[in-house]
Amino acid sequence: MRMRKEFDVVVVGGGTAGAIAAIAAARTGARTLVVEQYGTIGGVLTLGQSLLGAADNEGYVALGGIGGELFERLAAIDGGTRTSIDSLLGSITGQDPEALKLTLLDMAAEAGVNFLLHSFVVDVLKDGDRICAVTVANKAGLEIIPGRTFVDCSGDADLVARAGGRFTKGRPLDSATQPVSAIFRLGSVDVAATLDYLEANPHDICDAEGFSGSKHTIEHLRSTPAAQIVGFNALISQARAAGEWDVPVEWLTIYTLPGRSEVGINATRVHGIDGTDPDDLTRAEIETQRQVAQVTRFLRKYVPGFERARLLASSYQVGIRETRHIEGNYTLTADDVLAGSDFEDQIGRGAYPLDIHDVKPGTLVMNRNVEGTGITYYSLPRSYGIPVRCLIPVGIENLVVAGRSISATHEAAGSIRGQAVCMVTGHAAGTLAALATAGDEAPAAVGIDTLQATLRDQGAIVDLDPRRRVMPVR
Numbered sequence: 302m303r304m305r306k307e308f309d310v311v312v313v314g315g316g317t318a319g320a321i322a323a324i325a326a327a328r329t330g331a332r333t334l335v336v337e338q339y340g341t342i343g344g345v346l347t348l349g350q351s352l353l354g355a356a357d358n359e360g361y362v363a364l365g366g367i368g369g370e371l372f373e374r375l376a377a378i379d380g381g382t383r384t385s386i387d388s389l390l391g392s393i394t395g396q397d398p399e400a401l402k403l404t405l406l407d408m409a410a411e412a413g414v415n416f417l418l419h420s421f422v423v424d425v426l427k428d429g430d431r432i433c434a435v436t437v438a439n440k441a442g443l444e445i446i447p448g449r450t451f452v453d454c455s456g457d458a459d460l461v462a463r464a465g466g467r468f469t470k471g472r473p474l475d476s477a478t479q480p481v482s483a484i485f486r487l488g489s490v491d492v493a494a495t496l497d498y499l500e501a502n503p504h505d506i507c508d509a510e511g512f513s514g515s516k517h518t519i520e521h522l523r524s525t526p527a528a529q530i531v532g533f534n535a536l537i538s539q540a541r542a543a544g545e546w547d548v549p550v551e552w553l554t555i556y557t558l559p560g561r562s563e564v565g566i567n568a569t570r571v572h573g574i575d576g577t578d579p580d581d582l583t584r585a586e587i588e589t590q591r592q593v594a595q596v597t598r599f600l601r602k603y604v605p606g607f608e609r610a611r612l613l614a615s616s617y618q619v620g621i622r623e624t625r626h627i628e629g630n631y632t633l634t635a636d637d638v639l640a641g642s643d644f645e646d647q648i649g650r651g652a653y654p655l656d657i658h659d660v661k662p663g664t665l666v667m668n669r670n671v672e673g674t675g676i677t678y679y680s681l682p683r684s685y686g687i688p689v690r691c692l693i694p695v696g697i698e699n700l701v702v703a704g705r706s707i708s709a710t711h712e713a714a715g716s717i718r719g720q721a722v723c724m725v726t727g728h729a730a731g732t733l734a735a736l737a738t739a740g741d742e743a744p745a746a747v748g749i750d751t752l753q754a755t756l757r758d759q760g761a762i763v764d765l766d767p768r769r770r771v772m773p774v775r
Contacts (some may be wrong), residue, residue, distance in 0.1 A: 314343020354653025395527020629708030653719025
């Protein structure tokens, strides 16, 4: 078995949180390796959906630092839009997934990040409460990678689980998790014709059932860069009655970019999937791809502007919204999220809405009876602070966690799973890991003043900043 040389910081998972964590660790001076199972970094951020939660409802920016820099670079090359306030969704920022992939790779290379792609962590080596190394599997077989500090950005707390750490899965009642979906992209779409249809049929714009925000107007959809179109309930009802729609959703979402004929589509859903079970994942992949084909046929037949639409790309993996939640020294709650709470040890801010897709039919979500086809969605008037205690798992000395598996309740995880928040926690985790390594101490021992000052120096938004505000599109 091959033994690689030791790294200061090993980031497991190069997705939305992990890519940012690796850049942060390298920029903070650590010799950093990111281990990623696919052939590029960025994860679900590269699938083509718009970014939600870069700012709160009042327009105060929550995403700064490395994540904010990424979107500034994209806007400069016509690969993304500036953030806009959205009456239904909170805030929205458009991005070109291919431009994003390349820009993120450039940023990582510039920072000096080392990559190990097409590799999957299968085990850990421990000495007491410390992780000494991870074992990865790839085309060469099994390899051992020693490290001083590790960052779990697997999305599923895989490193925590393999190291014997404590976690929960899904909601406490029955361990049920949010359903999974597959994003896909279509080309040759006449978005203007679709908007013309909605102007003539405003009842087919999402009526905001389950949303805390207000229904989109056609004026908003026409004037907002990267407008996110949610609706088509009436057309879906027609297709369902005709036996041409059996997907368990009552509306779909279209992601747009200004002047483009390519769009992203979010319209698939499978319940009862454990994202840590390979058999469940296999079933989900097959079912969501079947649904992709059905939704594409529906769009071509029923929705004006999609008559000539063609499939450009489907997701490299089904999108998992929820699996494990680590046990940290603090567990973020829905009350924290909705109240815009602040904490003395916060390392960034979250503004992605509290977004819970119906866990299953006939159950309660946030005290609402749900049927399995909808969503419970609270956009946030004020962003909330994220304590560093949520990023440090109990009982493992040299490990930090970022992304959707940080310490949070099932309900609060509906917000922290958002891509903007994953970039915030990724930036903080990478910086914390580098500081811990430099000081030869555990992440929990790094002074919060030192961590916060370093993050601020790196452009991160630790506290709500009244000088950084996005104004609504007029």
